[in-house]
Amino acid sequence: MTDYKTSSDKLNGRAALVAVSKFHPYEAVLEAYEQGARLFGENRVQEMREKFPPKGERPDGMKVFLIGQLQRNKVRKAIEWCDRIESVDSLPLIDKIEKEAAELGITMDVLLEFNSSGEEQKSGFRSEEELLEGAGYILSSCSHVRLKGVMTVGPLGGDDVKNRAAFSKTKALYDRVREIADTVDTLSMGMSADWETALEYGSTEVRIGTAIFGERDYSRK
Ligand SMILES: *Cc1c(COP(=O)(O)O)cnc(C)c1O
Numbered sequence: 001m002t003d004y005k006t007s008s009d010k011l012n013g014r015a016a017l018v019a020v021s022k023f024h025p026y027e028a029v030l031e032a033y034e035q036g037a038r039l040f041g042e043n044r045v046q047e048m049r050e051k052f053p054p055k056g057e058r059p060d061g062m063k064v065f066l067i068g069q070l071q072r073n074k075v076r077k078a079i080e081w082c083d084r085i086e087s088v089d090s091l092p093l094i095d096k097i098e099k100e101a102a103e104l105g106i107t108m109d110v111l112l113e114f115n116s117s118g119e120e121q122k123s124g125f126r127s128e129e130e131l132l133e134g135a136g137y138i139l140s141s142c143s144h145v146r147l148k149g150v151m152t153v154g155p156l157g158g159d160d161v162k163n164r165a166a167f168s169k170t171k172a173l174y175d176r177v178r179e180i181a182d183t184v185d186t187l188s189m190g191m192s193a194d195w196e197t198a199l200e201y202g203s204t205e206v207r208i209g210t211a212i213f214g215e216r217d218y219s220r221k
Contacts, residue, residue: 011206014199018065018188020209023216026051032212033059041086041207043068045078054081067151067207069123072096076104084109086151086188086207089124091137094145101144109148110138111188114173116166117155124152128173135177149186149204150174158193167194167201174202 011017019032020041029040029051038061042048045066052064063083070078070087075096078085088094088110101108112131115124125131131150138147152170155162167189174187190198190206198206209216 011199015190015203016186016205018067018205018207019212020067020191020207021051021213022047022068022209023218024213028213030059033062037212039063039065041065041067041209042082045070045074045081049077049081052081055083076100079104079106079108084111084148086111087113087123088134089113089115091134094134094137094142098142098145107144107146109146111149111151111186112147112177114150114152114170116152116170117162119156122153128169128176131173132176132180135180139181146183147177147181149184149188150177151186151188154189154191154194154198160197163194163197164201167198167203171201 016039017037018039018041019037021029022043040062042064048064048066052058064081065084065086066078066082067086070085070093072093079097079100085097085108088097097108097110112134113124114131115122115126125134135147138145150170150173152166154166170189171187178184186205187203188205188207189203192208192211195206195208
């Protein structure tokens with residue numbers, strides 16, 4: 001928790017902070033909340049549901065975003081609980097969210113994830129054209145999905161030149177998406193190791209885990 005204040009002070013109103021609480025207990029979430037954090041990120045649907053109270057029963061203003069890859073069979077459980085899905089990466093997934101949100105009578109906010117580094121193991125739309133097709137599909141065919149923006153995870157390893165190339169590409173793509181949809185206001189990029197660089201490229205939201213909560217203990221799960 002030590003760096004939380006430093007991180008949020010440095011952000012200085014330039015971007016929203018999503019505190020990524022995966023692998024950390026709800027007590028840590030509440031501690032960050034008391035210090036001013038309101039937006040939280042979780043990777044897995046089950047962990048999110050076990051950790052956070054349901055929508056409507058959380059402390060004032062607390063929101064939870066799903067930032068990890070989502071399987072279609074978990075969409076219902078995800079949208080019942082989260083305030084936004086930031087990792088939408090295919091047309092079939094968009095379709096499924098539309099269908100389940102319609103059934104629940106809600107509108108789900110989403111970000112489309114872009115695989116800006118081209119790394120095989122990364123999720124996200126593989127090309128600008130595919131992501132734009134996804135955006136167009138939401139606008140033309142989905143009345144229960146609201147397009148809020150674009151998300152990316154920078155290259156593994158944190159090489160500065162590669163980071164800048166990935167963030168620059170994603171910013172250009174974000175600008176194109178923003179041209180076609182007036183609901184779009186979020187460019188989510190930047191994590192503990194690269195958020196300062198991401199801000200240089202116009203990030204409006206950083207997702208910070210380690211720098212706020214400390215190292216994750218993967219043996220816990
Ligand atoms: C875990 C995770 C983060 C936070 O990573 P840190 O390096 O701990 O800041 C951000 N975004 C996504 C998609 C993640 O899975």
